[in-house]
Amino acid sequence: MIELVFLLPLVAGLAALALPSGMSRILLLCTALLHLQLTVMSWMGKLTPAFPQFFSASPEGLLILLVTSFIFVCISIYAFSYIEETEVENKPVFNCCMMLFLGTMSMVTLSDHPIVLWIAIEATTLVSAPLIFSHRSTEALEATWKYILICSVGIALALLGCFFITLAMELGNIDAPLTFNSLNTVAAQLDPVWLKAGFIFVVIGFGTKMGLAPMHTWLPDAHSQAPSPASALLSGALLNCAFLGIYKMDVLMNVAGLGEFSGNVLVGFGLLSMIVGAIFIIGQPDYKRMLAYSSIKNMGVIAFGVGIGGFAMYGAFLHLIHHSLIKSSLFLSAGNILLGFGTKKVQRIGGIINSLPKTFVSFFAGFVGISGLPPFGLFISEVIIIIGAFQSKRYISASLFLFGLTLVFAGAGRVFMSMSFGESVEKVQVGEKMLRLIAPYALLLASLTLCVWMPDAIYTAINQAIATIGGTIHG
C-alpha cells in the first residue's frame, strides 16, 4: 500500500483543522517524521502499489519523494517555533495546508497516470495558495491571486497536452493502459506529430509551475510573500514536482525517438530561465525575491542539464537534490533575518555577522553553496553539466551557461556581502532561537555529506532514472 505515503499527510492535515493550534503543530511534526519513515520503507521496496493503474514507484519519483520528505522534516521543526513568533492568522489552517501540501506533492511523485499526475499538480497549487496568503496583507493577496490564476491557466494547458498524448495513442492504434510505464514500452508506435504537440503543451503547462522563463512571473511574488517555511517548501519541493511531470514526458519523447526535439526545447527554456534569473538578481532590492530569482535560474540549470542528456543528466539530478537542500536552508535563514530585522529590504539590513552570528554562518554558507562554490554539491553538479555540454559539442550553449552562472554570482555576491558586513539601519528585534537554527544547519550539512559520501541506493536510483534515455553517471 504505497498510497499511504500521500494518504497519511492528507488525513492528518484534515484532522489538524479540528485541533487547537498547539496540538496541530505537534501533529505536523509527527506527520513529517512518519512520512519520512514511510518514504524510507518505500525505498526499501516494502510497499507495493494497491492501484498499479494509477500509481507506481519510479526511481526518479522516489528520489524526489525522499528529498521532499527530508526537507519537510527540517521545515516542520523550524515552523514549530517560527509560526508562534509571527503574525500568521489562523494557525491550524496553516498547519493543515502544510500537511495537505506534503500529501499532494507525494502524490505527484508516485503517480504514473498522466492525468492523475495532472490532478496532483493542480492540487498542489490549490492547497499551497492559502499558505501564501498566511500574512493577510494586500501584497500577499496580490501574490496569491497571481499564483492561483497563472498556475491554474498554465496547468490547464498541460491537461490539453495530456489529451494530445491520448490522441497520439489512438492514432497509433495502441491498446495499452494509459500509464507512463506502459506508454514507454509502446512509444515507437505513438503518432509523432501529436506527441510533439503534447510535449510542447506539457512543458508550457508544468513549466509555468516549475518557474521556467517566460512563464515564471508568479514565482518571485509568491516566494517573497509566503511565510519563510512555506517559501522554503515552494522552492525546495514544489518546483521539483513540476519538473518531474516534464521529465516523465521527456523520457517518453526520448523512447519514441524524438529526443533531439525535446532536448532542444528544454535547453532553450533552461538557458532563457538562467539569463532572466540572472538579470533580475542584479540590483534586486528585496532578498527574498532575490532567492526566488535564484530558484528560477537553478530550475533553468536543471532543464538545461536534462536537455543536454548523457553525462549532464546525472549533473541535473545532483543539482536538483543539492538545490533543494541549499535553497530551502537559505529561505529558512532568510526567515530568521526577516524575523530579526522586520524588513525584506537589502539596504536596511547589515552586519548580520555581529547581530545574528549563528544565522550568519548558515546564511553565508548557503551563499557559498548556491553560488556553486566548493565544498557544496552545486559545484560538482554544475561542473558535470558543463562537462556534459562540452562532450555533446554544444559549445555555444555551454558558454551561455557559464555566462549566466557568472552573472548570478556577481549579483548575489553584492546582496550577501552588504547584508552580512555592511551598515545596518534597522535594529534586531527578535533574537536567534535554537529550533530555528537546527533546520538550516541540518539541510546544509546534508548537502555537504552527500558530496563526500553518497549512499549506494541514491546512486542506483539516479542511474536507473536516467539510464533508459541514455543518461550515464560515468563521464
Next chain:
Amino acid sequence: MINLTEATLVVILLSVLLSLGSTRLMALVQIMALQGVMVSLTPLLLKHNEAFSSGAIIFYQVMILIKGILIPGLLYLAVKRVAIKREIEPFVGYHASILVGLGLILVSVFITNNLRLSLASGNDIVLITAITTMASGLFLMMARRKAITQVIGYLMLENGIYLIGTALTNHTHTIYVVEFGVLLDVLVGVMIMGIILHNISRAFDDVDTTLLGRLKD
C-alpha cells in the same frame, strides 16, 4: 429532425459570443451555467448509440451537477458578496470583443480543416466549438479588468479543453475516476478563487485587477 448534437454545439458557441458581449456580471454567471450544462451533455450526445455503464451515468450526473449548478452557484455567491454589478471600462470594448469572438470561430474552422484528422463524423464541429471556447476564455481573461470575469474566463478555457478531450478521444483510455478528479480540482479551484476574490473586495473595496500591481521589480 433536429440534430441534437449540432444544436447543443450551436448553443455553446452562442453562449461564448454572449459572454463576450455581456456587461452585467450576473448575466455572465447565468451564461456560464448554461454553457456548463451543454458542455457536460455533449459527450452523451456524441455516444448516443453506445450502451452506458452505470458508472458513466453517475459520472455525467455528477458532472452536470458540478458544472451546471455548483460552480455557477459559487460564482453567484461571489458576485453577490462583492456587490458589483457590471464591468466598467474593459480593456477591449464589447463590440470589439464580439468581433474578436467571430474571428476566433473563423480561425478555429481554419485550424480544424488543416489538422486533417480522421475524426468521426460530427466531431469536427465539436473541435471547432472547443477551440473557439478555449481561445475566447483566454481572451476574456486578458480583456477584462474585474477579477471575477477572469475566473469566468478560466472556466471557459477549462470547458473548451474538456470539449477537446471529448472530441479527440474515444474515452477508451480515460477512466471516470480520473475525470472526476479533474472536475473536483476545478471545483475546489473556483472555491479558493472565490475566497480570495472576497478578500480582494474587502481590502480594496473593488475587484479591479489593475489595483493588484504593487509587486514588481
